[in-house]
Amino acid sequence: MNDNVLGVMGAGTMGSGIAIVGLLAGFETWLLETDQEHLDSGVQRIRQFLDGSVRRGKISSEQKDSLLAKLHPTADARELHECGYLIEAIFEDVDMKRSLFRDMNAILHPDALFLTNTSTLSVTSIACGTGREDRVVGMHFCNPAAIMKLVEISQGVKTSNKSVQKAKQLAIRCHKTFVLTHDTPGFILNYLLIPFENDCIRALEEGLATVEDIDTAIKTGLGYPMGTFELLDTVGLDVHHAVSMRLYEQLHDPRYAPPPLVQRMIDANLLGRKTGQGFYTYGKAGVFGG
Numbered sequence: 523m524n525d526n527v528l529g530v531m532g533a534g535t536m537g538s539g540i541a542i543v544g545l546l547a548g549f550e551t552w553l554l555e556t557d558q559e560h561l562d563s564g565v566q567r568i569r570q571f572l573d574g575s576v577r578r579g580k581i582s583s584e585q586k587d588s589l590l591a592k593l594h595p596t597a598d599a600r601e602l603h604e605c606g607y608l609i610e611a612i613f614e615d616v617d618m619k620r621s622l623f624r625d626m627n628a629i630l631h632p633d634a635l636f637l638t639n640t641s642t643l644s645v646t647s648i649a650c651g652t653g654r655e656d657r658v659v660g661m662h663f664c665n666p667a668a669i670m671k672l673v674e675i676s677q678g679v680k681t682s683n684k685s686v687q688k689a690k691q692l693a694i695r696c697h698k699t700f701v702l703t704h705d706t707p708g709f710i711l712n713y714l715l716i717p718f719e720n721d722c723i724r725a726l727e728e729g730l731a732t733v734e735d736i737d738t739a740i741k742t743g744l745g746y747p748m749g750t751f752e753l754l755d756t757v758g759l760d761v762h763h764a765v766s767m768r769l770y771e772q773l774h775d776p777r778y779a780p781p782p783l784v785q786r787m788i789d790a791n792l793l794g795r796k797t798g799q800g801f802y803t804y805g806k807a808g809v810f811g812g
């Protein structure tokens with residue numbers, strides 16, 4: 523086992539960002555995907571980010587090349603056998619995450635630390651049955667992972683204190699600010715954010731104010747960097763719906779239930795930036811706010 527080797531599983535939005543974090547922190551970084559096509563698009567995202575860093579003068583072109591030389595994309599899980607840390611960023615599905623960790627438990631050294639980037643699932647549930655219950659920790663990165671400073675570290679019921687200490691050291695090594703949370707639905711961020719976002723949507727449904735005026739109030743009055751509707755358009759209405767539902771199912775608190783407008787917008791393909799239209803129409807006037 524080598525503590526300078528990091529494994530990232532899943533090369534989607536979060537996994538490719540986390541791989542960049544690992545590279546910039548000096549890790550030899552393995553990137554695992556299900557197939558070559560997903561690997562290629564993950565590597566492409568990483569290249570694009572590093573090209574942008576060169577253009578902005580943050581790193582030289584030689585540094586970019588040496589970072590990319592430390593990236594090892596693969597579709598063969600056995601190649602990750604040396605990793606000291608393994609971070610999963612695959613689909614938000616407890617059975618898939620648990621089964622992947624169970625498989626990786628047989629491949630990696632017993633002292634390797636397993637981390638899950640889950641947003642809404644229980645770290646304890648993911649860890650149970652993997653054979654490594656005490657060495658599984660929640661490490662929730664914010665999107666975009668390569669840029670946002672915060673990670674939430676959460677301790678499952680069976681996670682050892684030693685594993686949490688190792689996760690803290692990893693966060694520091696990755697130049698992240700960490701907060702510690704219990705293994706509760708949504709940890710800190712989504713526990714607070716989702717009801718607030720749903721309240722903003724309900725305020726819009728009730729005709730309290732326009733999209734633009736609610737966002738202006740939030741940015742100018744509360745000092746938030748983005749308005750709620752700008753944020754929802756960036757995250758995607760489909761993702762917001764899924765996260766809200768998962769928290770609602772666990773917490774049984776109606777504040778987490780997505781308001782009806784969310785499903786109507788999904789049906790109309792108004793998902794936000796990714797479909798060119800959400801609460802705002804990109805490049806044109808707003809959908810609801812005019």
Ligand SMILES: NC(=O)c1ccc[n+]([C@@H]2O[C@H](COP(=O)([O-])OP(=O)(O)OC[C@H]3O[C@@H](n4cnc5c(N)ncnc54)[C@H](O)[C@@H]3O)[C@@H](O)[C@H]2O)c1
Pocket residue numbers: 531532533534535536537554555556560610611612613614615618622639640641642662663664665
């Ligand atoms: N997107 C966000 O804003 C965000 C923020 C924080 C946390 N998260 C969490 O991060 C995780 C990933 O989210 P995402 O948005 O990056 O998803 P995504 O759909 O963009 O990427 C998931 C990737 O995992 C791959 N994958 C699936 N099964 C795999 C396996 N067995 N082995 C290797 N790769 C596999 C898929 O091919 C896909 O490319 C989820 O748990 C999500 O809740 C997402």
